[in-house]
Amino acid sequence: MNPRPIYIPVILGTTRKGRMSANVARLLTGEVAKQSGVESDLIDIANLPLPTDDAGEAIKDGIFSEKMERADGIVIVAPEYNHGYCGLLKHVLDSCLKEYVHKAVGIVGVSAGPWGGTRVIQSLLPVMRELGLVNIFWDVNFTSVQNAFAADGTLLEPAYVGRIDKFLKELVWMSKTLRYGREQIALN
Amino acid sequence: MKCPRCGSPMNHHADKVFQVHDADSSTQKTFGGAVVEIHSCLACGAVATRSSS
Numbered sequence: 001m002n003p004r005p006i007y008i009p010v011i012l013g014t015t016r017k018g019r020m021s022a023n024v025a026r027l028l029t030g031e032v033a034k035q036s037g038v039e040s041d042l043i044d045i046a047n048l049p050l051p052t053d054d055a056g057e058a059i060k061d062g063i064f065s066e067k068m069e070r071a072d073g074i075v076i077v078a079p080e081y082n083h084g085y086c087g088l089l090k091h092v093l094d095s096c097l098k099e100y101v102h103k104a105v106g107i108v109g110v111s112a113g114p115w116g117g118t119r120v121i122q123s124l125l126p127v128m129r130e131l132g133l134v135n136i137f138w139d140v141n142f143t144s145v146q147n148a149f150a151a152d153g154t155l156l157e158p159a160y161v162g163r164i165d166k167f168l169k170e171l172v173w174m175s176k177t178l179r180y181g182r183e184q185i186a187l188n
Numbered sequence: 189m190k191c192p193r194c195g196s197p198m199n200h201h202a203d204k205v206f207q208v209h210d211a212d213s214s215t216q217k218t219f220g221g222a223v224v225e226i227h228s229c230l231a232c233g234a235v236a237t238r239s240s241s
Contacts, residue, residue, distance in 0.1 A: 004233060069235050098237045101202045101226045132204055132226075182201045182228040 006038045006175050008073040013089035015046040016079075021110045023149040024142050025077040028108060031164050032075065035172050043067060045092045052091065060095045068099035073175030074133065079110040079145075080120035093131060101132035102182050104174035106167055108140040116141025136174050138167040189227045189236065196231035203240055215240070 010032060012025035025042055032040035043064065050059050068074070078085050105128050109117020121139050128135050140163055142148055148157050155161070189198045205221040215223050223240040 070233065072233075097204070097206065098224070098226055098235050101204055101235070102228075132202065179233075183199050183230045183233070185199070185201060187200050187202060 006035075006072045006172060006179070007040070007070050008032050008035075008038055008075060008171065008175060009041040009043050009067050009071055010075040010077060011089075011092075012042060012044045012046075013076055013078045013092075014081075014086045015088050016081075016086070019079065020112070020145040020149070021077050021079045023153045023155075024108060024110050024145065026153060027155055027160075028075050028077060028140075028164065031161070032168060035168055038172055041067065045086075045088055048092055050092060050095060055091060056094050057097060064092065065096050065099055068096045071099075071103060072179045073104035073106070073171050074100075075106050075108060075171070076124070077108045077110060078117060078120045078124060080115075080117040083119045083123075085120050085124055090127065093127065097131065102178050103133055104136060104171055104178050105133040106136045106138065106140075106171040108142065108167075110142040110145050112144060112146055114143050116143040134174065134178060136167075136170045138170045140164055140167050189225075189238065191229035191232060191234050192236055193234040194229065194232045196229050198227035198229050198234075198236060200225050200227050202226040 010025050010029045014021050029040050029042040048061050048064055050061055107121045107124055109121045111117045150156055191198050203223050203225055205219050206224045207221045224237045225240050227236045
């Protein structure tokens with residue numbers, strides 16, 4: 001077996017002040033780290049010093065690139081803003097490419113309304129595919145996120161823990177499987 | 189291909205079109221970009237690329 005632990009960082013995909021998704025991202029990071037043989041890390045895109053006068057790999061950040069290269073899977077916490085994803089999340093994701101190829105991704109949608117970010121998840125799927133990421137078939141949908149956490153960030157709705165566990169079991173399995181493929185199965 | 193980080197053998201597991209614009213390139217004319225080989229290191233997990241010939 002490969003001795004390196006599986007590494008699945010969580011990307012907090014918004015820079016908006018007062019973002020409720022920060023609670024979701026912290027919760028997910030803790031739950032990922034509870035998985036056997038898995039390490040995690042919270043990547044807050046607000047902390048990445050990416051310029052906005054250019055885009056793509058021309059503005060690659062060394063630390064983010066290193067984490068994406070090390071990653072076997074990725075969790076993206078994506079709030080839904082006007083039925084779409086945060087533009088700065090796309091800006092960050094576009095700064096890498098080779099780092100993502102044949103790696104697993106799971107998306108956590110977040111919204112203040114009743115749909116839990118289903119539209120932002122759907123709109124991210126073709127982006128994931130073009131980046132070379134492999135999307136799992138479980139999502140997590142945080143509906144009415146303003147009611148899901150206490151002021152101190154404590155989760156108020158325990159049902160999410162079971163949903164997250166199902167999501168992560170699939171993501172870890174896919175991350176292990178794709179690592180094996182990347183390292184052991186040649187294209188030709 | 190040897191890993192640029194640790195020197196171990198790498199596995200070629202994907203080809204991917206990278207969107208570069210070189211009108212004179214044959215791969216640009218065929219695929220709309222440069223086809224790049226993606227390699228992963230069996231030992232350390234590093235990722236490396238090289239042009240597909």
